[in-house]
Amino acid sequence: MSSVEIRPVSGIAVEPWLDELAGLRIRVFRDYPYLYDGDPDYERRYLDRYARSDRSLFVLALEYNRVVGVASALPLEDADEEFLVPFRQQGPSPEQVYYFGESVLLPDYRGQGIGHRFFDLRELYASDFGFPTTAFCSVVRAVDDPRQPRGYTGLEPFWRGRGYRPAAGLTTGFGWRDLGDQEETRKTMQFWLRDAPE
Secondary structure, eight states, X not given: OTTEEEEEEOGGGGGGGHHHHHHHHHHHTTSTTTOBOOOHHHHHHHHHHHHHOTTOEEEEEEETTEEEEEEEEEEGXXXXXXXXXXXXXXXXXXXXXXXXXXXXXXXXGTTSSHHHHHHHHHHHHHHHTTOSEEEEEEEOOOTTXXXXXXXXXXXXXXXXXXXXXXXXXXXXXXXXXXXXXXXXEEEEEEEEEEEOOO
């Protein structure tokens, strides 16, 4: 990891990297379990929402100024409506939650501690802003999904080791087109929450 620089960037300061980040998201999310057939225009609009939030955070992983990974976060109340509704209905209040968007890293850079740095810095940012809860969501796929690669292991043990737990019944739906499909389908997304240490 010695050649990788971890650089936090907030709000509109991320603008110079947005196109590169959009391409990175599409590349990484093609893999299982997301199987995302990416749309650059959608990606740019999605990332623009984060860039417009004055309390957002992008944690960039850079190797010789090339982005090899990124993790994002913003106050939940600044996120898309699909993410807000379940919290309004079930709690905790959106105003109490700092929401983590993607955490994507090219395969050659995994297993070097960068994922932990992504979480460390986002949790620190949330704490600095006084948010008592951090959250993210992940796609739910059937355990016997035939597209699951042989030997696949999910990130659930990593998330649990960071203190996150799936919140019972706290889900949303989000649509995208899977690789090989003609139409977009709506997926269930499970929220994972962690309360800040006392």
